[in-house]
Amino acid sequence: MAGAEATPAVSFQEVSRRFGDVRAVDNVTFDIADGEFFSMLGPSGSGKTTCLRLIAGFEQPSSGHIKVHGVNVEGVPPYERDVNTVFQDYALFPHMSVGENVEYGLMIRKVPKAERRQRSEEMLKLVKLDGMYARKPSQLSGGQRQRVALARALINRPRVLLLDEPLGALDLKLRESMQNELKAIQRQVGITFVYVTHDQGEALSMSDRLAVFNHGRIEQIGSPSEVYDHPASQFVAGFVGQTNLLDGYLAQRLGGFPGMYAIRPERIRILTPDAEVPMGVATIDGRVDTITYLGATSRVEINVEEGRLTVIEQNLEGGTAVAERRPGANVRLIIERRHIQPVSESQ
């Protein structure tokens, strides 16, 4: 990975994009390192797609500066930028064959026909579509179209590849296998991937780093584990994974100071009410309210003094206990202090 002093692949400096009164992107600053798999995660309307379109050149910033590999791209049209996009609905050209779609960028740049053909065959092989050259996009499945869109973008050897929810239209199984494949392709070609998604699982599993967007602002940037284990704000804690958000009495009781805290449900351990409490952990007694069996895990809702906590437990073989902990049972909960994460309030 590039060092701190290397030129970032993409750099946003105080970038805003307004549509009328709406600030789709509101004073955003961040860098994406060369060769990084960077995700922009957020709910719809959070500004992540607008950021992607700003990099592609389909939108221009209302204020601020965007650099791609150190070059200011203000006023540079999309067709002169060294970035390519994989569109959400693929946007394959329906009147062209798969091969012609893949070769489009090369055809525009007047690459000779023989070379075009050779490179597109290579690309189709990379995305496991060899032999599909002459097909029409309408004859392909959703997953195959997705791969054509990827090949069509990658064949131009862009320095940055933008992906706009590329797996959104696929079913769950296919999505999971495409996640692995995308990640593998990214390692193979070594191109910077900027990946927009509203699926936190996707962002956590694929990214080197991710940015969490909310209301046009970035709430947090970091590695998946940083963002998951140390959410900076109430919004991040709630959007990325499940969380117990504490404030008021319960926050002070467990966190030690007034404020707002987040605790991941799988970080809480359930013990019997008379269990001994180890040193350096927070503890609270409660009563089991409901238990939901989820297969690999179970979700236990526990009423505690002035509140309620959700706990996720692994259903391990010979595991103590879920059987014993029926609704109504008294329990003692312990949480290591490092897992009680102070968070700032979000809008």
Next chain:
Amino acid sequence: MRSNVKAGWSLKVAALGGMLFLHIPLLIIILYAFSIEEKSFVFPIPGFTTKWFAVAFEREDVRRALGLSIKVAAIATSLALVLGTLAAAAVWRSRFFGREAISLLLILPIALPGIITGIALRSAIGIAEIPFSTWTLVLGHATFCIVVVYNNVLARFRRTNRALIEASMDLGANGFQTLRYVVLPNIATALLAGGMLAFALSFDEVIVTTFTAGQQSTLPIWMLSELIRPRQRPVTNVVAVFVIAVTFVPIVLAFYLTRDTHDVAGSVK
């Protein structure tokens, strides 16, 4: 969905009757083109001849009317292809103040009775003191030709993914390259269908033509005036046969071109 229910014989007879009612007059017109009787239409024809075809093509007035009709239809159609496509693209691609109004105004000439368009154009031409010429005819015909092209192209655009244009730009194509390699191929059959329909509409238009022609006569106007004085009647029928051929072929072609794509091939006229 097709139903597998067989139609009863009475329905078949009724359908056949309807078809005959619509198409027998066409056959009679064709038949009279071969009649030796030149003063009036008598059935059955007293004798068969093909001499009227030769006579028709020798007559200077027929040639002039035919030439004018083709010229006006060609120019009006070309104009409509450019303006109609541009208007459709604007209405499809962007939202702007007055978009709905413009869209309505474009369709109006074909929704309004031709006589209104005709009178309006006639008074405008009069007020502006423009002399009648091919161009006043082109102007009149373009009003409804544009609608046909506009409707066809807009219908196609509406089924076209807007992201295609962005995808093309993203892959390095500038505006002209995107137009050439992505936009035009996607609307090509709609343009062809719209253009042929526009040509056919212009070629047999009477009402607007009457108001914008002045002393000139296009083929339909010539036929109308020819019916009034009974001299070499079958010549009119020969010309009618020609018009049927000229308008029939493009309409059938347009039908086949847009058949698979569920386009609005025609429009309300």
